[in-house]
Amino acid sequence: MEMIRVIKSSDEEKIASLLNNRIDTQAEVAQRVASIMQEVREQGDKALCFFARRFDKASLEPTSLKVTPEEIEAAYQQVDPEILASLRLAKQRIENFHQKQLTRSWFQPDPEGSVLGQLITPLDRVGIYVPGGTASYPSSVLMNAIPAKVAGVTQIVMVTPPMNDGKINPYTLVAAAEAEVDDIYKVGGAQAVAALAYGTETIAPVDKITGPGNIYVTLAKRMVYGVVGIDMLAGPSEVLVVADGTAKPDCAAADMLSQAEHDPMASAILLTHDTALAEAVSMELERQLAELPRQEIARQSLSNHSAIILTESIDESLQWANRFAPEHLELLLNEPVKYLGKVKHAGAVFLGHYSPEPVGDYLAGPNHVLPTGGTARFYSPLNVDTFMKKTSVIGFSEESLQKLGPDIIRLAEVEGLQAHANAVKVRLGK
Amino acid sequence: MEMIRVIKSSDEEKIASLLNNRIDTQAEVAQRVASIMQEVREQGDKALCFFARRFDKASLEPTSLKVTPEEIEAAYQQVDPEILASLRLAKQRIENFHQKQLTRSWFQPDPEGSVLGQLITPLDRVGIYVPGGTASYPSSVLMNAIPAKVAGVTQIVMVTPPMNDGKINPYTLVAAAEAEVDDIYKVGGAQAVAALAYGTETIAPVDKITGPGNIYVTLAKRMVYGVVGIDMLAGPSEVLVVADGTAKPDCAAADMLSQAEHDPMASAILLTHDTALAEAVSMELERQLAELPRQEIARQSLSNHSAIILTESIDESLQWANRFAPEHLELLLNEPVKYLGKVKHAGAVFLGHYSPEPVGDYLAGPNHVLPTGGTARFYSPLNVDTFMKKTSVIGFSEESLQKLGPDIIRLAEVEGLQAHANAVKVRLGK
Known part of the structure; x- marks a missing residue:
């Protein structure tokens, strides 16, 4: 069995099966999410501790839900100073980029003595969700907290699931401290979303919840949409690589694998008119996959949600890219800028041979919280506006x-x- | 029985009952909405015609769902030229205001040869919902379509429920033509939202749906959120008037009634530290109400969802206003601008004695589609950004x-x- 399918672009039906890798809303999971959330509304902190034990195998009391200054201090002692320096570099670059997104209030007086305007002000209190448990995603902390901070949000609250010893990974804690998160709570999953939306004895309710999570978190966000604001509903991650003959097969394959290793549901698609490249990438995928620690996850992603699609031209590849409206779009092309104007829908575009997608995940500057599953047709990357609101002003x-x-x-x-x-x-x- | 309650601001419990006049999501209505939407997904145009007959008492065929150029031509013959002129004036002013909201793509090169940037591009295809049936809201057509047009949206599709003769009110049609809406369909309610999100034989699916409707429309929008984008979930309309002794009682009362006449669920609240004003407004409400064609609606709104709240000072009135985070906030104050910096949350602020809320409904320029029920804490008025999306660019x-x-x-x-x-x-x- 081939690990990755090779499809001709004329085979629209096969491609259609790859489109719309949307959020799966099985009624059964939605039902479980609804009942978890109901418990939190009724039982507050007690429910949070119950679910921490059940889902995270962590033993917590209401009084230990909130991370203490001592825990943060201890985290700083544990982290590798070189990695801390990299986190600080990332923070600086992400901050610089997001500062350029700031928009200002404006007023327009007229000769009759009237004034019209638009106030743009930060949200009061936001909650950011950071995945955790066994893994650690300090980059997600930075990507959520920094735009909120740049926007001027008064209070930034972070939730993340504890490890089974009841602690939070030190890199996550240090990233939160560096990004000046105000409060950190050891709670994850749908229960965290419920706590942020409705409040508990320990966690005051917020105005908006951002950040991606698993299907439980996503369905919970959908349920509280309107009670609070949310950034978007995000599904499995995806990369779409448009390549010409100048692309190096090992680079294209490495980029596809960097997406595939995220999640068995992740999707990595190569669109190229160069059949030799297609073949070489397919071989490279096999070769590189064998070396990966997360090869089982990546293999499932490649077999079930990925493909190499053979097109007739770069233009045709880009037409397909627009139909996919991918989260990450790499243009491994000789003249990528020349084709940027043909990109209609994408969360982020990576130009040329030296912009692999992980550059954007960590420190290029733009946000890595991006619309997935074709929703780049209407959603934007997480950005400073996500944390601000407008108020019209009319003075006649x-x-x-x-x-x-x-x-x-x-x-x-x-x-x-x-x-x-x-x-x-x-x-x-x- | 008093028509409107007078509450002291110290009586927090009574005020709390007025806060959070949120969207009512009765499970039973949600169930009906879900089944209407399922019908549309399965039966397409046939279901749209079925529901037009059932809910709008209108007899339509799939071929007559789309408004024809002849119908628009006929509408122009029917409308009063003076009102058409007013609509054109409104259009011009709304367009001018929204053009100031346009933000641009930007790029930032660095000395190492990298480039970072943010593309801001219009959505491809949007659907705007305009309430209809027996009433006619040409202003809602303008408020939804103009920001989409200014954003540069490729295709703007409008849906509005037909009258029972199967026609659309001529003012609605003329407003749509003036705003350069591309296609108009005679379909309303949850079925219209389903058609826009999933498509039927006649109506192609859109990327985003905007515009307020009744509870069916709102619940339907919530259900398709994530499949398509939506602007916001809007509930009953509301005005909050903050007044000092310089406010004229007849003006304050008239402004409150202009909100109350919308809907029995609408809310009109006066916050003042001036007890004489409070009493005078209460009397004026009685007097003016008696003259109104929609007095039954307004009376229910005033009795059940409205109040006069007596505070100690303008500052305290504004503190309460921020807790309400109202859709419309009028500052009937001697020096309104002085207090603007104390407003934290509101959809639109109306400054001073000559800015009654209807000025903003029709032609001041800012949008009249505004967040309700306290959601101004996180939602913005409908605006040009609603119809655009961002794409990050990374070229290392x-x-x-x-x-x-x-x-x-x-x-x-x-x-x-x-x-x-x-x-x-x-x-x-x-």
Whole structure:
């Protein structure tokens, strides 16, 4: 059995089966998520400790849910100073990029004495979700917390599942301290989302929840959408590589594997018109896979959710890329900038032979929390705006109301809203 | 029985009952919405015609779901030219305001030959929902379509429920034509949302759905969130008036009634430290209400979801206003601008005695689709960004990768992601 399928682009049906690798909302899982969340609403901290024992095998009391300054101090003693330096470099670069996203409030006065404007202000209190347990994702801490900090959010609260000794990985803690997260709680899964949305004795409710998690977290976010804001609903990760003959097979294969190792549901797709490259990449995938610690995960991803698609041209490859609207789009092309204008939908675009996707995961600067499963058609990467909100400002003068009042009255009356018209009439003495 | 409650601000419990006038998600209604949507997914146009007959009492065939150029031509013949002129004035002012919201793509090169950037591009295809049936809301057409047009959306599709003769109100049609909506379909309710999200034989699926509707529409939007983008989940409309002794009672009362006439669930709240004003407004409400065509609706709103709250000072009134995070916040104050910096959460702020809320509904310029029920803590008014998306761009040079590669490798390895590290190593010959 071939590890990865090779499909001709004319075989639309086979490609269609790869499109829409959407979030799987099995009713059964949704039911379990709903009942976990109900428990948290009813039992508060007690439920959080119960689920920590059940899902994380961690023994916690309500009083130990919140990470203490001593625990953070201890984490700093444990981390490798070289890795801490890399985290600080990443922080600086991510901060620089996100600062460029800041938009300002504006006002526009007119000669009649009126003013119109738009206030852009930070959210009060946000909750960021960081996956944890056995793994550690300090990069996810930075990617969630830094844009919130740049936006000026008053309070940033982080939740992450504990290890089975009831602790949090030291790199995660250090990243949170570096990013100036205000409070950290040892709680993960749907129960963490419920705690952030509704509050418990220990965790005050937030205004918005961001960050990707597993299917439990994603379904929980969907359920609280509207009670609080959320960033997006994210599914399995994916990379789509568009390559021409100048691409090196070992690079293309390595990039595909860097996605495939995330998750058996992850997807890695190569689109190329170069059949020799396609063949070489297929061989390289086999060769590199054999060396990977996470090869079982990567193999499932490659066999079930990945493919090499043979097209007729770069343009055709890009047309397919737009239909996929991938989370990560690599252009392993000789002249990538020339083709950037043809990219319609993607979370992030990686230009040329020296921009492998992990560059963006860690420290290029842009966010690694990106829309998946074709949702780049309407979602944006996590960004500073995610943590801000707009308020319109309308200050009419008497002169403006005199001038425009009759039009307002006419429009209100044609909509059958007499009280709307009256609010103008009473001021104009009509 | 008093028509409107007068509450002292010290009576926190009574005020709490007014807070969180959130979207009511009765399980029974949600169940009906889900089954309507399932019908549309399975039966397509046939289901749309079935529900048009059932809910709108309109007899339509699949071939008559789409509004024809002849119907639009006929609508232009029917409308009052003076009202058309007012609509055009509104369009111009709304367009001017929203053009100021446009943000641009940007790029940042560095001396090592790398480039980082953010593309900001319009959505491909959006669906706007406009309430209809017996009423007509041409203003809602403008408020939804114009920001989409300014954003540069390729295709704007509008859905609105038909009248029982199978037609659409001529003002709605003319507004759509003026705003350059591409296609108009005679379909409303949850079935319209399903058609926009999943598509039918006649209606191609869209990338995002915007615009407020009744509880069916709102629950349907919640259900398709993630399959498509949505603007927000909106509940009953509300105004919160903060007034000092310079406010005129007839103006404050008229503004409260302009909100109350929308919906029995609508909410109109006056916050003032001036007891004489409070009493005068209460009397004015009675007097003006008696004259209103929609007095039954307004009376329910005032009795059940509204109040006059007596505070100690303007500052205290504003503290309460921030807790309400209202859709519309009027500052009927002598020096409103002085207090603008104390407003933390509101959809739109109306400054001073000549800015009644209907000014913003029709033609001031800012959008009238605003967050309700306290969601101004995290949602923004409908705006040009609602119709755009961001894409990050990362173009690393060989030199940059040489320089930063070791840090990327370290961070990938501490997260246990060897294939991520390999994507860098393979390029650096490590």
